[in-house]
Amino acid sequence: MRAPIIEIFSSFQGEGLLIGERQIFVRFAGCNLNCNYCDTNDSKSVQSGKVMTPGEVSKQITKLMTADCKSISFTGGEPSLYPEFISEVSRNFDLNIMLETNGTLPENINLIEKLDMVSLDIKLPEHFDGEFDESIFQNEIKSLNLLIAKSINVYCKVVILPSTKIKSFKEVVEKLSQNISNKSNLKIIIQPSSPLGEWKDINSKLFEFSEVVGQYFEVSTIPQIHKILDIE
Known part of the structure; x- marks a missing residue:
């Protein structure tokens, strides 16, 4: 079993509910979408990764372990393209497993044996050049309902752009x-795109977006902190 890996590194989580926590990140190459705001463009193609085995990845993770690190984040690209690989690596560690995913491959996500937290991106029409494929949203809903049914801790992240319309x-x-089967514990993270300097009147817009989400879900607004700290 092999998968294309862009990088394996230790850093602070810069997004979502675990922001500020030390994690080891395994970034896969290859993605089934082509979002126009992507900040890891080099991970879109499988050709840009180094082909590795689960054993090789596990060795790299072990070398990066520190006392303050309690979890592994599988990210990309789109890590759910490699469910068996993620399961194989995860078996080697008594650590929490996090998946950062676009949620469009529910069948693959269901194959991952151990998941403690999932950060699932909800895509907006403005995230793509050209016509928005409605099946993207439908598959995100399937993934959310699947994860909720399995009692996996999942939250949604929605990246908003200066061009995003209320x-x-x-x-x-x-x-x-x-369309969510049980939304009582689902939280939405609004993430303004980086760099924040590209925004005009960002404060008033963020309050407006937050008020929209607050009618239906718990909501927080969190920028990409790792960009502010200038770390990976």
Whole structure:
């Protein structure tokens, strides 16, 4: 078993509910989407990764272990392209396992044997050049309901761009609310795209986006802290 790996490194989580926590990151190469805001463009192609075995990845993780690190984050690219590989690596460690995913491959996500937390991106029409494929959202819903049914700790991250319109954003949040089987414990993280200097009147816009989500879900607004700290 092999998979293309961009990098394996230790850093602070810069996004979402575990922000500020030390993690070991395993970044896979290859993605099934082509988002226009992606900040890891080099991970989109499988050709950009180094082909490694689960054993080789596990050795690199072991070398990076520190006392303050309690979890491994599998990210990308799109890590759910490699469910068996993730399961194989995870068996070697008594650590919490986090998946950072676009959620569009529910069948693959279901194959991952051990998951403690999932950060699932909800895509907006503005995230793509050209017409938005509605199946993306439908598969994200399937993944969320699957994870909730398995009692896995999952939250949604929604990246907003300076071009994101409140109207389309509200439509997506409403659809999300209507289609989630149990939304009582689901939290939404609004993440303004980096760099923040590209925004005009960001404060007023962020309050407006937060108010929209707050009608249906718990909500927090968190920028990419690792960009502010200038770390990987």
